[in-house]
Amino acid sequence: MLVDNGVIGDSRVQKAARSAADAGWDVVLLGRAPVGSPQTWRVGAAEVRLVPMPEPLSRRRHEFRRAWLRHPLAYPPSGIAAHRTQAVKAWRADLAVRRAALTVAARESGAGRPGGLPWAALRAEEKLSGLTRKWVGFRNRQLTRARKGRKLDGPWDRAYTLFWRRLRGDGAWRRLEPGLWDYELAYGPVVDELAPDLIHANDFRMLGVGARAKVRAAAKGRRIALLWDAHEYLPGVQPWRDNARWLPGNVAHEREYVPYADATMTVSGGLADLLRTEHGLAERPAVVLNAPAVGELPPDPADPAPDIRARCGLGPDEPLLVYSGVAAAKRGLGVMVEALPRLPGAHVAFVVNKPDSAYVRGLVTRAGELGVADRVHVLPYVPHHQVVRYLGGAQVGVIPIQHWPNHEIALITKFFEYSHARLPLVVSDVRTMAETVRETGQGEVFRAEDVADFVRAVTAVLADPQRYRAAYDRPGLLAGWTWEAQARVLDEVYSGLLPDAPPRPTPPAHAPVEPAQVEVSA
Incomplete structure (x- = not known):
């Protein structure tokens, strides 16, 4: 199994690795080490290996050049700016010590105040160091502006993107998003050494790594079955940076390597239909929902949430x-936050991945402006196996996501977590989730970003929460939204890709040896 992150925090990948190993498959999950050294541990009977991944190709060539025309006095982007800044600090620290030493010497000699040539030289040098500090600071700021000023979304970048797409088609990703090669150079040799029978490639970056490994193995007369697990609809992703090349480059990379996949799997029926149309797949991808594991749901006296x-x-x-x-x-x-003044007595808890992020701080600041800061609570993640029990202490589960293509087609992880916590839901009117909530009766739907309609929906739920909780008593509803049900689909996909695999003995139980804080996914 291949994933482009550090595994911790990706509950879907962890559950897939654990359940496949429990079904008797010999599983090695390769992820990316967050630091320079490799790491290993186990998730159940599955082995996790994190490989170091240098990223020199993720930097563009302009990042190594000086902006002579726009900021001629900026330091070159070579690291000299940090060196000069630190050198000036060291110089001024030395001057401070020399000033203190002269002051002590003058006091001990009875002169009272330091003077003479050494003191005059020190004062002159202090003035020089102050001027130098200002000059270094100015050139540093110029460098910062040069870096910020050069985005990849200007007319030149759009023309560059169009040129390479016309010239090389799907192969244009090699020019538009060369950082994808950093993944290949880190993961590829490890995959070749493992010589797997099956590669489960999670998401778009790992698809290329798996496909190239499959080609290399075929050249040696060995077959690898490739399963592509698409977590999102890539053309509908909001680019992460001001970068006209990022999305076209990654979409081209995905299109080039989709034909190498022997099977495709994804997270929702809507996305399965989109992928089949987008890539002309012969079969509709199998659907494995991001549902929680039933074994994690009951109260555990030994591990209270x-x-x-x-x-x-x-x-x-x-x-x-x-x-x-x-x-x-x-x-x-x-x-x-905007709704709280209209919801007297109600509190909001944000259980988020980065409680100290600028965005979260902005929410808290806005709550203060509205006079409701005491009713906004920012909390960190809890271990993924405690999430459902933890959330069950609330009265309403909220999913206020806005209208983006990927939001329209999926039932996201938190939807299932809220459901197993038996929380009444208040969700925005993104298509798939709104249709599901209206059909099950487990909550209310509001118009995305509409504060008044959100207040209406919350008020309705708080007025009669048992009405919405009763939806979870529907036979088979929650049973179908469990990871155990999804794991059976995963095992069927694996077995279909390797029909000649020998019978798989059930491996002995392994106590999980995992990092202490394995967190809920987004």
Whole structure:
């Protein structure tokens, strides 16, 4: 199994590795080491290896050049700026010590105040160091502006992108997004050494790594089955940077290597249909939902989940709305803060990946401006096996995501976590999730980014929460939204790709040896 992250925090990948190993497959999960040295541990009976990945190709050539025309006095982007800054600090630290030494010497000699040539020389040198500090600071700021000023979304970059797409078609990613080669150079040799029968490539970056490994193995007379697990609809992704090349480059990379996949799997029926149309797939991809594992849901006296209400300082009857997941503007969290003045007594808990991020701080600041800061609680993630029990202490689960292509087609992880916590839901009107909530009756739907409609939906749920909780009593509803049900689909896909595999003995039970804080995914 290949994934382009550090595994920690990716609950889908962890559960897939564990359940495949439990089904008797010999699983090695390769991820990316967050630091320079490799790491290993186990998730159940699956082995996890994190490989170091240098990223020299992720930097563009202009990042190594000086901006002579725009900022001629800026330092070159060679690292000399940091060196000069530190050198000036060291110089001024030395001057401070010399000043102190002259002051002590003058006091001990009875002169009272330092003077003479050494003192005059020191004063002159201090003035020179001050001027130097200003000059170094100015050139540093010029370098910062040069770096910020050069984006990859200008007319030249759009023309560059168009030229290479016309010239090389899907192969244009080699020019548009050369950093993809950093993944190949880190993971490829490890995959070749493992000589797998099956590669489970998670998402778009790992598809190319798996496909190239398959080609190399075929040249040696050995077959590798390649499964592509598409976590999102790439053409609908919001680019992460001001970069006209990023999305076309990654889409071209995906299109080039999709034909090498022997099977495709994805996270929702809507995405399965999109992928089949987009890539002309012969079969509809198998659907494996991002559902929680039933074994993680019941209370465990030996491993109690934290009490979300206690962390918020709330009693059992105070209304608590919870959002759990990544904190970002397109997740629409602002509507929850804006609504609080119209929801007397209600509290909001943000259980987020980066509690100290600028975006979250902005939400807290806005709550203060509205006079509701005491009703906004920012909390960190908890271990993924505690998430459902943790969220169950709230009264309403909120998913206020905005209208983006990928938001329209999926039931996201938190949807299933809220459901197993038996929380009434308040969700925005993104297509698939809104249709599901209306059909099951487990919550209310509001117009995305519409504060008044959000208030209406929350008020309705708080007025009769048991009405919405009763939806979870529907036979088979929650049973179909479990990882155990999804794991059977995964095993069927593997077995179909390797029909001649020998019978798989059930491996002995392994106590999981994992990092202490394996967190919920977005």
